[in-house]
Amino acid sequence: MSLYSAAAAVLQGLERGQGGLKSLVYNSGFPRIRLLYALVCETLRFAPVLEKLLSGSALLQAEKKLSPQLAKVLVYDLLFGKGLRCGGRWKALLRRHRTRLEAELARMKVQQKVSRNEDLLVPSARPDAPQVPRYVRVNTLKTCVDDVIDFFKRQGYSYLGKAASVEDLRTLSGKKFLLDLHLPELLVFPPQTDFHDNLLYTSGHIILQDKASCLPAFLLDPAAGSHVIDACAAPGNKTSHLAAILKNKGQIFAFDVDTKRLATMNTLLMRAGVTAFQLAQQDFLTVDPGDPKYRNVAYILLDPSCSGSGMVNRVPQEEAAPTAQRLQALATFQRKVLSHALSFPALQRLVYSTCSVHQEENEDVLHVVLQELSSAFRLVDAFPSWPCRGIAAFPGAECCLRASPAATLTHGFFVAVLERCNEGTAAPSSPPVAAEENSQHKKGTKLGAASKKRKRKKQQVAAEENLQHGKGADPGAAPKKRKRKKQRVNE
Numbered sequence: 001m002s003l004y005s006a007a008a009a010v011l012q013g014l015e016r017g018q019g020g021l022k023s024l025v026y027n028s029g030f031p032r033i034r035l036l037y038a039l040v041c042e043t044l045r046f047a048p049v050l051e052k053l054l055s056g057s058a059l060l061q062a063e064k065k066l067s068p069q070l071a072k073v074l075v076y077d078l079l080f081g082k083g084l085r086c087g088g089r090w091k092a093l094l095r096r097h098r099t100r101l102e103a104e105l106a107r108m109k110v111q112q113k114v115s116r117n118e119d120l121l122v123p124s125a126r127p128d129a130p131q132v133p134r135y136v137r138v139n140t141l142k143t144c145v146d147d148v149i150d151f152f153k154r155q156g157y158s159y160l161g162k163a164a165s166v167e168d169l170r171t172l173s174g175k176k177f178l179l180d181l182h183l184p185e186l187l188v189f190p191p192q193t194d195f196h197d198n199l200l201y202t203s204g205h206i207i208l209q210d211k212a213s214c215l216p217a218f219l220l221d222p223a224a225g226s227h228v229i230d231a232c233a234a235p236g237n238k239t240s241h242l243a244a245i246l247k248n249k250g251q252i253f254a255f256d257v258d259t260k261r262l263a264t265m266n267t268l269l270m271r272a273g274v275t276a277f278q279l280a281q282q283d284f285l286t287v288d289p290g291d292p293k294y295r296n297v298a299y300i301l302l303d304p305s306c307s308g309s310g311m312v313n314r315v316p317q318e319e320a321a322p323t324a325q326r327l328q329a330l331a332t333f334q335r336k337v338l339s340h341a342l343s344f345p346a347l348q349r350l351v352y353s354t355c356s357v358h359q360e361e362n363e364d365v366l367h368v369v370l371q372e373l374s375s376a377f378r379l380v381d382a383f384p385s386w387p388c389r390g391i392a393a394f395p396g397a398e399c400c401l402r403a404s405p406a407a408t409l410t411h412g413f414f415v416a417v418l419e420r421c422n423e424g425t426a427a428p429s430s431p432p433v434a435a436e437e438n439s440q441h442k443k444g445t446k447l448g449a450a451s452k453k454r455k456r457k458k459q460q461v462a463a464e465e466n467l468q469h470g471k472g473a474d475p476g477a478a479p480k481k482r483k484r485k486k487q488r489v490n491e
Contacts, residue, residue, distance in 0.1 A: 212413035310412020
């Protein structure tokens, strides 16, 4: 598959709501993931301009076999990118229409009274519009935060210390960077800072991962030595984060249905130094909770398929509102997979997350599943200092977390933490009086034991005093002793 065919397929998948940008790129089968991702992102950024160019030049009417998605990526690279990187029929086709396309581009610039291609972009698509910073997670399996900071300093970056607020992240520019104010192993650089060729990235010492995407593993916080399931694991950034938290002690079971995604994930995990993991090409819904292999699984990270509406690089019309039918289908699947995850017998803590902004996929899913499970699990008020909370769709929904480009300078995200209500956990049905009575009973028991102890000690002291004064002893004992002594002397 050529670069342009792969990019066109990703655009088509986005328009049909078949997944998020990153998942579609990783599923494409194209070997040069970074190149494909960059081309799709730039094509999306110029999408409004490209649509006007295609309309004004009548390219699609002249070339009936050319799809709109393929036309966009070809025209982008021809006029705005690095030039066509292909031969054959596509190059010949664009050559035939190049003059008309360039004339239409010039006409658009005259109409809008601009001289640069960038000036044709709508404000929300301009490079100088508010953007998500470049987040860099330090991989503590291979290094530490201080060493990474020193490395970047030697490369000419200026370290500004720990951020005090989100506004500090918003004003980053040039070669300056900060330590994130919420996550202790996350460094923050200005938007579009590229580290794909950096030695720390290629060696697995740093992971390029959005801040919101770091929240699920951070909030699951499994203890070292634990058994953990990453239910929908590819491409593997969250899995490597779990391994770092576990310190490679314990076991991670990671599932995904796509062979190619698992192969990419295996490469990422090996590069990151992850050792305690098992990958399985399997639909998580088919995993048997009663399998002895998973009898010690106490933690599950569940990040199921969703509309991807929170991702910054989305087709505008899809980002705003996927169809009601698609949302309903996704929510049905999400409820099913969440209920399945909560059925693992040893499970103590679960994190449910999506990169969706829609209530149907987030709060509504949790509400239905929690009602079905009665009081078996409860929502945890996770990360109280996080500024954006869940939509008040049901009592307790404010325990959930939300993220957005505007409020938290991240991709749109949703995270909820659930914990099992163990027998020792105070339940609403347990009256406070019972707790007080138990306390008084324990207190009375301790007092009674102390009283008996004092009584025994008093008796012991009295006995010793009696012995010292000859009281309580056998009356004939002393005379007999004196008599035996007198007999031995006489002898």
